[in-house]
């Protein structure tokens with residue numbers, strides 16, 4: 306297989322795009338695709354103050370690299386969850402992220418959950434009996450809360466995450482299987498800060514396949530944590546990804562068209578605002594200032610030992 310641009314040996318063949326590229330042209334193509342998505346969905350401009358959530362994984366570190374190459378200014382946010390899982394998951398991902406930032410002169414903000422809230426994610430899940438052996442619900446809520454807080458306190462224009470097409474297609478698949486109208490309404494490349502206390506969010510990798518991101522990280526020689534969080538095992542999202550991959554094998558481009566057709570349907574008004582169960586009656590948490598569905602403290606502030614503003 307040869308690169309369609311220069312005829313050199315191809316490093317990757319992307320069947321869904323009918324495009325084979327050599328290393329050099331692939332490493333140019335990815336940032337160009339990201340830039341197109343940033344513009345198409347009106348994510349942010351060159352002057353924006355960007356906060357990027359980095360986990361130490363291939364997607365978020367590669368996105369940070371891409372944003373830097375494209376000339377954007379993005380600070381990183383690493384959230385230390387205190388997850389060990391027998392592989393020192395949090396320690397290792399923090400080390401890799403800090404090293405990435407240091408070697409490139411990038412600014413990294415670290416929020417350590419055990420230090421700040423007095424217990425690890427697992428301890429929080431056990432004490433509050435939310436999930437216990439599977440702390441993902443507590444973890445997700447905590448990460449969302451911290452990302453919003455840091456983005457607002459630092460006056461960032463936008464919070465970006467490294468969700469790729471496979472992540473978005475799997476989420477869409479789950480939301481569709483269960484017809485979660487409110488979630489479908491809010492899923493997209495950009496989430497506006499339409500409630501007080503919420504940061505504007507964007508996903509510049511939403512059209513890039515996971516496989517392409519893995520190739521990008523390897524070809525750019527970015528060191529990232531290979532191991533998934535130990536609690537990711539058995540997650541529904543992984544199961545949905547496997548199903549979508551089977552579809553993709555038979556029909557290259559299936560994932561992309563599933564996601565893009567959804568965005569088109571949304572743009573055409575297929576999803577009405579009244580399908581959103583949050584619809585209008587949101588309250589502001591008196592402790593942290595973030596939105597909550599019932600009056601009084603939000604679920605996160607009720608869950609933590611110490612509250613943080």
Ligand code: Q46
Pocket residue numbers: 440441442444445534535536537538
């Ligand atoms: S939610 Fe669950 Fe992830 Fe948190 S506990 Fe690990 S797997 S990190 S995306």
Ligand code: ZN
Pocket residue numbers: 308309310311312313326327328329330
């Ligand atoms: Zn080439």
Ligand code: ZN
Pocket residue numbers: 590591592593594595602603604605606607
């Ligand atoms: Zn709160």
